[in-house]
Amino acid sequence: MENKLAVQLLSSIAQEARLDIFRLLVQAGSExxxxxxxxxxxxxxxxxxxxxxxxxxxxxxxxARQVSRFIYYSANYEAMNGLLVYLTENCCAGQQACCPDLSCNATDNEIKSCKEIKS
Amino acid sequence: MENKLAVQLLSSIAQEARLDIFRLLVQAGSExxxxxxxxxxxxxxxxxxxxxxxxxxxxxxxxARQVSRFIYYSANYEAMNGLLVYLTENCCAGQQACCPDLSCNATDNEIKSCKEIKS
DNA sequence: ACAATATTTCTATATTTATGGAAATATAGA
DNA sequence: TCTATATTTCCATAAATATAGAAATATTGT
Known part of the structure; x- marks a missing residue:
């Protein structure tokens, strides 16, 4: 990800109504x-x-995807994840003791491992 | 975290120069x-x-902290982490298959577990 | 007190963004 | 084709934000 794209993504949720919309869609799932x-x-x-x-x-x-008269909106999780990674990249001069280590969630396998621990 | 605070945080990095500054500080560490x-x-x-x-x-x-004539700026990692959690909270209707599971990084112990897996 | 350095505040201007009513467009069923 | 429903576009207005030069403030060493 590069700066301009990240700013675009951030700007798009840096507003009360849009942040509410986005979070609602994040929680709604891919449908x-x-x-x-x-x-x-x-x-x-x-x-x-x-x-x-x-x-x-x-x-x-x-x-957005159209289903008859309705237009269904859903979160773009890839874009969101890319943004989170961009924000925390090389956190703390590489020591990464101070921020969530998103890279441990970067692949499906790692996500699985992370979840197994939790349960 | 609540909506207005999150918008404040997002707005503050939703700008090219400020995003560069913030990322530089995230990478610089707590000093x-x-x-x-x-x-x-x-x-x-x-x-x-x-x-x-x-x-x-x-x-x-x-x-910000003043050290003689200099003013040292550093990232507020707690605020950043709170924001990331807020954005991904209850992702995907609770299934959390599509976003990094930040809650697995929410406590120090959990962060540790996550890192052990990775290494 | 003076000079040098570090940073901020002041200022004006330019640009972008948000709001919601009214009208327009699109889809589907009768 | 007529009607109801779903959503968007148009519009004018209001408000917030970004820029950088010049002047002001703060700290330190001489």
């Missing part, structure tokens, strides 16, 4: 939610919501 | 860097740099 459902849940006027959904989409932090 | 050293490394005019350092400080993402 996502229709625009109307998002607006209803978060009580956001539709034109405003549409403006923000577009911002998140253009940045690349959420995906 | 931090003097303002002048940051400006020199990143080629940012001092008044602009000062404006951005203030933004990051007010948001709470970096700390």
């Amino acid at each position: 996502g939610l229709a625009a109307g459902a998002i607006g209803e849940t978060l009580k956001i006027p539709l034109s405003t919501l549409s403006f923000h959904l577009k911002g998140l989409s253009v940045a690349g932090l959420i995906n | 931090g860097l003097a303002a002048g050293a940051i400006g020199e490394t990143l080629k940012i005019p001092l008044s602009t740099l000062s404006f951005h350092l203030k933004g990051l400080s007010v948001a709470g993402l970096i700390n």
Whole structure:
């Protein structure tokens, strides 16, 4: 990831309504939610919501797919993970004692290991 | 963490210069860097740099400490970690197959376990 | 007290972003 | 084709943010 892309992603969630939208979608899972459902849940006027959904989409932090009349929006987990890694890269001069070690979650196997420990 | 605080933190790094500054400090470790050293490394005019350092400080993402004539800025790792957790909380409807499981890094012991696996 | 260094504040200007009502577009069912 | 539903685009206005030169402030050594 490079600076400009990261700024795009960060800008897209650096706003109260958009952060709420994004977190809702992160929690909703890959199926996502229709625009109307998002607006209803978060009580956001539709034109405003549409403006923000577009911002998140253009940045690349959420995906949209049309299902008949509905448009389902979902979190782009890859983009999110890339951003988190970018932010914490080479943390603490390589000692990495002070930040979550995201690289331990970077591959599927490592994620599995991490979860096994937890359970 | 709550929405408004997270937006504050995100806004503070949702800008090219400030993201560079923050990442430089994340990598520098807890000792931090003097303002002048940051400006020199990143080629940012001092008044602009000062404006951005203030933004990051007010948001709470970096700390400042004065050492004689120098002011050392350092990353606030707690704030950063809190933000990362907030973003990924309850990811994927609790299945957490799609995002780094930061909660496995949430405590020191868990971080240790995670690292042991990796090595 | 003076000079040198480190950093911030002041200032004006330029740019970007957010808001929500009203109208437009798109899809689907009767 | 008519109607209802879902979502977006248009628009004007309001507000927040970024830039960097010049001047001001703070600290230290002589």
